[in-house]
Amino acid sequence: METYDTLLSSITSAEGPTRTILNPATGEPVGEAPVHTVEHLNQAIEGAAATQPAWAALGHKGRSEALLKAADAIERSAEELAQLLSREQGKPLNGPNARFEVGACATWLRVAATTVLEPETVVDDGQTRAELHYKPIGLVGAIGPWNWPMLITVWQIGPALRMGNAVVVKPSEYTPLSVLALISVINQELPDGLLTVISGGREVGARLSEHPAISKIMFTGSTATGKAIIKSSAGTVKRLTLELGGNDAGIILPDADPKAIAQDLFWGAFINTGQTCAALKRLYVHDDIYDAVCEELTAVAAAMPMGNGLDENNVLGPLQNKAQFDIVDRLVTSAKESGARVLLGGNPDYDQPGNFYPTTLVADIDNDNPLVAEEQFGPALPIIRYSSLDEAVEKANGLDVGLGASVWSPNLDAAREVAARIDAGTVWINSHGMVNPLIPFGGSKQSGYGLEFGVEGLKALGLPQVING
The missing domain is CATH 3.40.309.10 (Aldehyde Dehydrogenase; Chain A, domain 2)
Incomplete structure (x- = not known):
């Protein structure tokens, strides 16, 4: 278990330009967030592409074991993560807020790791046999919001990793420290390069949405930004899960x-x-x-x-x-x-x-x-x-x-x-x-499309393949 100061220094000591993050309750500095560039993004994508095949080869059992260890790691640093989340996002420690959010991160990761997804026999009539399987997509881009920065990141990365993908995370510019810290803790139990955070501006998010090596985008945020992602991802026909605005x-x-x-x-x-x-x-x-x-x-x-x-x-x-x-x-x-x-x-x-x-x-x-x-x-x-x-x-x-x-x-x-x-x-x-975490969740109309959570959430992070014969 790390102390709060150790955790914070581990994510703010990077070389290069930084940006001061302020506590929305006091206006006082929380820490310095690295300002990553498109070049950093390209490096992260190269590393993810190199690591993903071996991760996929572990199979569901091996990947699930690693994710369960990552959930344990979150719980070991739960109070330090909650303290940082409260300072950066503003939500109180108590009530359904910071400590609740960190605890839910561990819970959602465990559910993603242990939910059963078996091949489905769709026809078996004695003459024809067809099975529906789900293979890894490859590289997934996860773009998150500032309101539940840690939990929604886990909603995105948990099923993506479980299904054999590598993930590049782009957090909100308002709450990068929380996500950097969370991923740092999770990465104690994962292969290097498999899960990376790029703490950059809009140009990084735009490039992630259009990058040809990224095959799926998970996005939670405004409807306007969701529409921009749809347009920028169209050139490479990316799969999308969009959880957009609501009223x-x-x-x-x-x-x-x-x-x-x-x-x-x-x-x-x-x-x-x-x-x-x-x-x-x-x-x-x-x-x-x-x-x-x-x-x-x-x-x-x-x-x-x-x-x-x-x-x-x-x-x-x-x-x-x-x-x-x-x-x-x-x-x-x-x-x-x-x-x-x-x-x-x-x-x-x-x-x-x-x-x-x-x-x-x-x-x-x-x-x-x-x-x-x-x-x-x-x-x-x-x-x-x-x-x-x-x-x-x-x-x-x-x-x-x-x-x-x-x-x-x-x-x-x-x-x-x-x-x-x-x-x-x-x-x-x-x-x-x-x-x-077991009940599918997603929007209608301009609140987005695609489902998260449970079996349907796992399927959304895999490539369906029918084996017929």
Whole structure:
């Protein structure tokens, strides 16, 4: 196990230019991130190409054993990784935040290592026998975001490595240290050159997307960037898994108990201080219980402490960067100017250090208000009143994104009927955003395509081959 200082120095002592990473809670320096170039990327790809065949030759058993050891390595350095993650990303140590994220990295890696994927017999009628197998793709490029930098990196690299591929990772420019540290720990148990991090700018990401040696891109981030990757990857016909922007709707049916669901509603919306692609971002509540839901949710939200992530008492932190703070501030301001009713928050202290936006609930807001129609990606939730179920479903389906959604009711049959009418990759019932490493996850419409997690996630990182005869 490394100390925090040892871990940090191991990833910031590289020769060449660096960039200072600041703590979004305090503005103080966290460390110096290397600024890699396209030349560094080319070297990483050459090394990955040289290492990948031997890794593929290990077979599923050998690769799984190595990945299980890598999960153990994450757990040995869990507290040091969580401390760095909290400083760089801003999320608190406690709650469903930094320590939770690091622990989930080990869990997801273990599941990727141990999920069974057997050849599938598709026809065996005595005359014809056909089997479906999955072979390694070769080299995979993994481009990650700043909101869950460690965990989403593992979502990408775990199945890619398990299926026999080499991986080149390009982290967000906002959170490179977290990913560099995580990969450094994982690489204690992997062959040199198999898994590499290139901490560079947009030109590195663009080159990774078009590089002829890369056969698959895994990307989590904005829809706009996803579209750019689609275009740049087209020349080499790369396989893509894209988890893009969302604006998830939740529909509360009139028979729900506002007090009983308030805590789960809160975390569905405000996990990671709202900086989650599949967080609850629009809440539709029936007239009959609208006021009660507003009251109960406000009581829960008001009791959740926000502040520096290193304070063990906090469960909400700052927005990771000033650009995101400005987006949330603009959208809440537009809601206030429209006459919507602010139940809580909406009054940031612009003079305090850090990118803190207060937990904000906005009621009596029109469905076409920018706070509803645009993805806020922060701690502000609009609560929209509805009278008929058809109206709620129409509004929930009214945007061009469809990552997740949720339905809230004690009547599971009724909730499932409503869920089936919603255009989203995942619809949760009486929860929101609870992902599971064995349950496939992916979006619809402009929230992307391709599935992650479980058997389907492994298949997405392999080349299907039919052996017929």
